[in-house]
Amino acid sequence: MREKILSLAKGNFIYETPKLCISIEKLVFEVTAGTHGTASFLLENSFGTRVKGFGTVEEMCIDFLPFFDGTKNELTVDVDAGELNPGEKLKGNLDLITDCGEEKLPYEITIVSPVLRDEEGEIRDYPTLKKRIEKNPEHGVDLFLAPEFRDAFLYRDESGRILYDCLLKKNTKLQSLEEFLVAMKKKKAIRFETEHPSGRELIYELDGTDKADAITIRVNTWGHAGIHVRTTADFIEVQTHVLWTDEFVDRRDVLEFTICADKVPAGRRHGDLILQTPYEKKVIHIIAHNRIGEKERKIQRARKKAIAMAIRMFLSYQEKRVTREAFGKFLKKNREILEKISGTYEQAVRGYIAVILREKENILSFFQETENLKMPPLGKSLEEVENYILIQFIKIMDSERKEDRIGLANLISSYAENGYQSDLLTYLLTQVDERYRFGHLLEKDLRTQLESGSNSPLLYSAMMLAYREDATLISSLDDVTINAVNYGLKRDLTTKEVSLAVSFLGERLPHFDARVFSILQKLYEFFVMTDTLHGICGMLIRNEIRDAKYFSWFEKGVNKHLRLTDLYEYYMYTIDTEKVRTLPDAVLSYFQYENHLNDRCKAFLYAYLVKHAGERPEFLEAYSEQIHKFVERNLAHHRITEDLALLYEACVTEETLTKEMADDLSEVMFSHRITCGNDRMDGVAVVHRETKEQTYYSFENGQAVVSLYTPNTQLFFVDERGLYYSGTVDYRMKKMLSMEKLAPVCYELGARNPKLITHLAYKAERSAKMTDMQAVVLQNALQMDCLRRKMREKILLCLYDYYHREGMAEPLFSLIEQFNPITLKRERIADVAADCIAQGKYEKAQVMLLRYGVPECDKDAFSTLVEALVKEHKDESEPMLVKWALYLYHQGCAGKDAMKYLRRYYTGDLITFTSLYEKCRKMPEVGADEDITERLLAQVLFVGASQEPYEPIYLEYMESGENRMLVKAFLSQLAYDYVVERQELSEPMFVKIEKEAMYEKDAVMVLAALRHYRLEEHFASKQKEFVEMNLEKFASEGIVFAFMKDYIGKVNVPFEIENTVIIQYYSGAPGEILLCETDRDGKVKKTMPMRQVFSGVYVYEMLLFDGEEKYCYIEEQTTGERTEVMCARRTEQAKDALGFFHMLNDMIAAKNTGDMELYGSLRRRYEKDCFAAKKLFTLQ
Template identity: 25%
Template sequence: MKEKIEQLARGEFEYELPFLRISVEEISFSVEAGKQYEASFHISNSMNRIMKGIVLSSDRLLTLGISAFRDKECIVTYKFDASFLKPSDIVSGNITILSDCGEAVLPFEVHVKAPVINTSIGKIKNFFEFANLARMDWTEAKKVFRSEEFERIILKNEEKYHVIYKNLLKSISTSQALEEFLIAVNKKSRINLGINKTYLEYEIRDEDLIDKLIITKNHWGYAEIRVSTDAPFITLEQKFLWADRFIGNNHQVSFVVNAQKLSPGINYGRIYIRTVYQTITVDLICKKHRDSNPETAAIRQTMKRRYDYTKSYLDFRIGRISLNRYIQDTKALLAGVNNPEEQTMNKLVEIHLAILSENKRTAAKLLDELSKEEVPLRKRSIFEYCAYLYLLALYKRDEETIQYVTDTIGRYYLSGSYDWRILWFLLFTDKRYERNRSYKLADIREQFDAGCRSPILYYEAICVYNEEPYLLRELNEFEIHVMNYGIKTNCLNMDLIMQYTYLVSRLKSFNSIVFKGLAILYKNYEKEEILSAICSLLIKGFKKDSKYFHWYSLGVNAQLRITELYEYYMYCVDESRMDPLPQPLLIYFIYNSSLNDSKRAYLYANIIKNKKDNDQIYQLYYKTIEVFTLSQLKAGNISRNLAILYKEFMNKPIHNKLFSEYLPEVMFTHELICDNPNMVSVAVVHKEMEQEETTALCDGKASIQIYTQDASIFMIDSFGNRYAVSIDYTLIPLFKSEEFHGIFMDYDGHTKLLLYLFDHYRINRVISRDSIELRKHILQIQGLKESYYIDCLLTLIEYYYENYDVNMLEQYLLKLDLSKVKDSHRIKFLEYMVIRGYYDKALEALRCFGVEGISIHRLLKLCSGWITYARLDKKKEPFIYLCYYVYSQGKYDETILSYLVKYYNDSTADMLALWQSALDFDIDTRILEERLLIQILFTESDHKENISLFLNYYNKVTNHLIVRAFLTYYAYKYLVKDEKIGDELFPIMRRELNYEENDICLLAWLKYNSNNTDLAENDLNFISYNIDRLDRQGIVLPFFKDYKHIIKLPRRITERYYVEYKTNPKKQVFLHYRMLNNNENGEYITERMANTFLGIHVKEFVLFYNEELQYYITEEQEDEVNTSESFVIRNKADDMLDNSKYNRINKMLIALESEDMTELLDMMEDYIETEYIIRECFVPLS
């Protein structure tokens, strides 16, 4: 602007000021509440020249990307901030453009609309519409769910779901989080699966089998489905399914049964279909038909027959079947043998049956037949040969035969044929085994160590042990397997059982086979020794699972004297049961207390629960329980049993102080029980706190803290997904609120108790001294959510305002950030700030959310008070907006006006109105006038107040450059543009000309006074001097002739006629003229008119009497030519008053025209004489 003012002061003007071109006539748009809107418009000018200017916004919500520009074309970006506006709000204002091409005001109007999210199904803004989107396009719904707009728009009026939304977003799977959210807001139900079959049975031969299952779902939505199998012969086509990809509500799961991986016979397998909510099991039975190869079938038949024979034999030996039944079953087995290779073995079995049945004739016959084949038999099969020898000895029973058989069989056995069957023959022929049965056990053990697991040998060992139990001296693997067989077959005698029980009690570690065997023995005999061995074995194995409680309970009830028996009873006991514990156990733990704290808590809780029935035990334990309870309380431990202990002592006056200090940390504990095996932890989110509390589930249980209403509980699965409502759980409070309400507790330092009480006061709207003191402590809690911090702060402020506690009110007002306060409360608390004079905070808040709805009187106090008390003397844009808003509402005072006078800038019209208001208050307006004058000159804008503004400023002028520029500019308009200006300016121009030269003002003043005949002497001298000076400079304007009646002018001015044309000095001006004499028209003569002064083109002519000059003018610029109308100039008779040479000639022409020859001759004579005298008597000045 300064550059433009200097140009005007120097008399540099643009004849034609280009006009601004703005790409839009007005700005009108809609914006969503809570969002920002950005756009732009273009500024250019009609002459496409470089322009300079500034842009201003009348509203704080619409900010401009630039404040100044200098270019041929300018793009102005603007941003509208609707962050704190509400739907249906309308904001209007102006963008003012001040440039050296003029001033323009661009109006804008903004309509605030309800926020929506644009989707493929249209605009959505609530849960119902969002649920429709999820149903139609799950993928797009996920993107919306994760976007910032979801919480801002969909959840805007649903505060209770904000916590659920934010915490579900922590899930690993966005789809699962979305599914759970829709369930939580009651827009869909949980997906449950069904299946068409849960049992499948197939008969498989050599080819693979392909089949499918059809899974159905009951609702739309998302579910991750895992398909698995426990059978290697089942191959699944898909291991993962997603419910949103079902066709309709069905999906096929194909699988293949691999024939090559099936074993002959019946194969079992399962297919599991799992979601986080359910597991569906499909049982498969695949019957693989055996190979039809005759050889293989024969082998299988032989193996089955041998198994059946062995079983039948052992049943006979053990006594389960009679001899006749054994013979009968065996003959039936032999009848089905057709294989020639088994004929020898069949004969051997027949001989054995004949001997057992004492059919000596048949036995002798068959032995005789085999004796004839003895040599081939020996070569063919050593086992069959040894069997023959054994039967021979069994038949004859003489010493010689027995010795021969024993030696022969022993030789074969020791020569490398360590066949357990051959050993079995020896066991019945070798006298050595009868003399020392330990040899028999040793050889059987040798076979066991070699890998033999024949039940026949097990039975032979059992027989030895039954006869001589003392031979069972230790329990190694062999002995354990033998005794286990004996227990299963129930063939142990009592002495052996007792010996076994004794050895078990000496074992150093747990053995599952031994335990199962003892359990069978105890079931059969219920011997205390067996029970003692069982309990000892379990204790050595550190078995503390509840499934072993039965044995410990039996042991305790039997009052067994086993180290740690009572402790292990306690480890395994079901703590949910509170029936009285055994009396011996209670007496034991009076003096022996090696239990861990958890079990001690159960023990003591059980005693307390049953104290009415066993007061004596209660009294004996009382002091111990008390000490334990207080130590656990101090340690901050809590469980269901500890809660019982705390309740027992917390109402005793002697412990009031201790419970007041420590109970608040544990009394809000709840036990959560969840049976879903997929859940691994639980997160508790209190709406008042930023941080969540996560606890791992142990056996489906967790202890969590819940101390305010509506706390949110999220179950977390092993993949990290969260569930708000769809997973079932049970929540059991360890304390009921009425149980601790009568206890005085100091909440200082106890966050949980503070928030519990705060929640109670807030819900019940309790405002008292106690609740106010509590809120002061709430403000100090680390991690408190901002919304609750503000809520607490507002309550304190309102309380102290209503109770006139100025100091406390100020303390909390200073902490309040008004931008965080809800719209419905914000105005009231802002007014509190204004009342208390906290202007900085109030202004900062107003800058964010505006002044709508606030009392204009409060705003007036804010503005006026801040300026006064803060001695504000600097430019602050937000404050300027606020002050002008107050002023625009017609409520203002001298203080606000003075501030605006100093700093307000906007359109010239608005600033002129402000200037007028300031004048009414008699305020010093020079600084505003100076800004206004500069703005008016810069933009060359025309307002009716311009002259009066200048006149007021001129009275107390501070910047003479502005005065010179203004006068020069208006002089130019008057002189060149022939515009009417205020008469008051011309005396000022005359005054300023006394101090400095200014030809524009001078010429304007001369033009203005050219018809003034009432001028002072000094003005006449001034006029005469300057016209003469201008004449010498070649500046002669037609109105100079008007002064001929009051001052003496040079005849070359007075005797001339002037053609004047005003236009842009950049144009070339041509005069086309011709003389009109005696009605004769000559040709037009063309001459270029000189630019005499700032676009005033003047051409002078000498016209004698009765001469006429006809002319027209053309102006040219580049390729453009403009032609004026035709004009005529005539010689005027009243111009011949003086006796100049020029006039004397004109008079002669008049006499000539009137044919007054005498007069003509006299004038001619006089003219000649005068010219002669002048020529002879005067010499021209050099």
């Protein structure tokens, strides 16, 4: 600006200012909410020359204050959309103040939602995002991790951001993406199915070679999950141990596996193929059959089966459970098989069958065949001895001679003494030895054999028959006795006496024996004896067995009114609280006076009484004192179960609640039970949107009791590796207590649990009209460190509104200290800032309003802030402070200091500047000082604006202004504009120009004075002298203007001015200005350059005689612009003009009119004067 003023003061004028050329007609672009956005445009001029200037904008969200000085200027607009919402539009103008003039560039800036982008374009919604992920999971993860994802998809979604952050902290990237989408309900959780023609049990027949097979795995949706594969048997070998679902094709994949034949021994082997994700498990059972030796194994199994069947039938006959006829039919039917499988004993078996069937011929044949059979000597095999003894036993069966029986008994004993002992020999001895008529001897010898390791049904049968005869033989419940009784139960040989003996001993066992208990159960089911029931319950009580599966026995005991210590306690310990609907009166009466139950059982009992109070109110009344003490004690330990919850709700009321109870109740008030059936989950982490803390609860049997004190919770299930799952894990949640109505009462009684305070704060901040107590709660909440920033801000704003409504100035003053000016909600900035200003907290208010809110802020408060700030920064220009002061000016409420600040630092368009100047002049306390006057006048000159409106300001400044260069420049520009016919002169301005012309002799001033004098008819001598002298001077310098011809006939005019036709043209275009002479048809005859006699003024002078005409037009060489064709001709000359040119011109005129006499006279005079002049100049 200073450069241009200096140039004007020196007389350097520009006739035509280049036009500004802006690359756009309107600045239109979008900015993402919450970010900064920029846009640029180019500024140049029509001549391609340097453009100087600066830009301004009044919009506070836009930064545009460039200074430029170049031929091509790229100007950038910066928009701060940090506090702007999607859908908002910024509209207005950018002001460009240049040496080529002022221009307003309109802008329209739209605030849009954040957008996620990739090389394929914008991703504005989840369906588009899902397509990208399905197409390329790795690229999908990159998009998910991009900062733009949070801005675009979680814009102002606090719950979504918490979910996003927690998953990324704990999980892999792909797993986080999967869990996030499922939790946000944007995709289904991955579930899989296995497909095989044989279903889920696969059978493989092996012939010595491996078998390869495959299972098809199909998932229900796209996504990322690992299906882990393991086996329970080494003969199953899988191709891979993990299948990743994002690598499936068409949502299918194949798991190949091999059954290794060398790892399957002869026979069948079983194993499981287990496929498991974090969400589910599939088990495929595999059976591998090695067929080597299959035939032999079948024969062996059939032989064993036949032998077992034969032994069972034999013992049934011996135990008199089947008749001899039935047994005979069996033997007769299966004779061939029995003989075939007998081996060494075939002869004996054949003889036995003959004796049983009473077949005389076969018996005779048997006796004949064995008549000469020799007794095996010592040293022979046990099998030979057994066969010999068995044959002798069969003979005795037929003969039934007593001496033979005694002899055989002695023989068996003799062999036994020599080491020949076996189950068969022992059994045969029991059948022939007379000693065994005494049960205790029989039991003793059988026990000795059985304790040595025998497990023969022959011996157990014999022992059980002995017990049937004499139950007192049962003296202990060792393995032998247990096995014998168990055998008897299976063979229906047990008696009531046996049952009583076993029950008596069982009740007194020092430890719990599952086999004894099983026998007692069977005995009770068979005989339904009270003693047996007593024994069962006694065994369970003595060994403190409290499993629910034993409840039925205690229930039977209670119903039978057994006199058994702790029976009723164990009834309660084993009761299934989910199934039992009623409790016997005996149970309810029993615990009235002496209750030693554990807390779980007491809770159930008391809850039962409460639930059935309408049916049996007398019991509830009897237990009332017990129940209340129990409730207080458990509440003090913060215990919670479903039964305790019912008791708390029944017993804890607003009337009964004490301070101590209030503290304890607030700990359990918000309890919920979570049940998760996924055995891979170790626990659950709970995150509340209101608090920063994350609380982890371990699962016990798939359950955990958690505290959910506001509805804004996020659950993360945690597996054994610490990975988080949200949305993909199935679970059930049950609210345990409904006592939130007592939360305010707890608080009033002094409870200050963070859960309680957060719960009440959540309720308070959502309340339509806050109460005094809620205000106190919110004050307490602010003292907690666990609150998240957004919750803290909500509380502050709620209290702010409350204090305002109640007119509580002092608390409000204290509260404002706690506001964070950077994070305060934009909708509330204006109000809070106004209060900050009222309390003198200008710095905090300034930070808030720099973000947003000036238009909404109270004008008086804002004016106070600006007044304070401009005083502080009076010696420095702050762009935003200038905008704030200007805003107040436009609103009509700018104070004196704001106006002074604008007076000193405002830069902007000339109209606003002028208005501001006038406002300052009207305010005596502000005034328009010399500085603003200088800047205003300088800007008028800089932008080339019309000077006429500013002449009064100039005239005033001219008298006392210090910047004489500015005075000179302004007057020079005005004089120039008058000279080139762009502006007329007012009388006061002409006086100033005339003075400069008379005394300073400045060319532009002299020319302006000459142009002004041309209209006068008479001149004072001094004026005439001034005119003639300067006309002569300019003519001698070749500077002629068309207006100078107006002086012809008034003063002495130089020949060049008087006798030529002056063609004058104004142009600011670079390059030559050409005068093109044409014929009448417009054809160019010749071209002559016009002469520039002053800045922007071009002339061409022609000497034309009377009647002579020339046709021509003017053309700008560089722009190509041209005028219409014009005709140049001589106008009438002055009377009595002297000179040879005038003589010739008069002669031509006389000849053209036909006045030959005048023509002759003029010619003689011309010739005479020429001769005289020639002689005169020759002599010189």
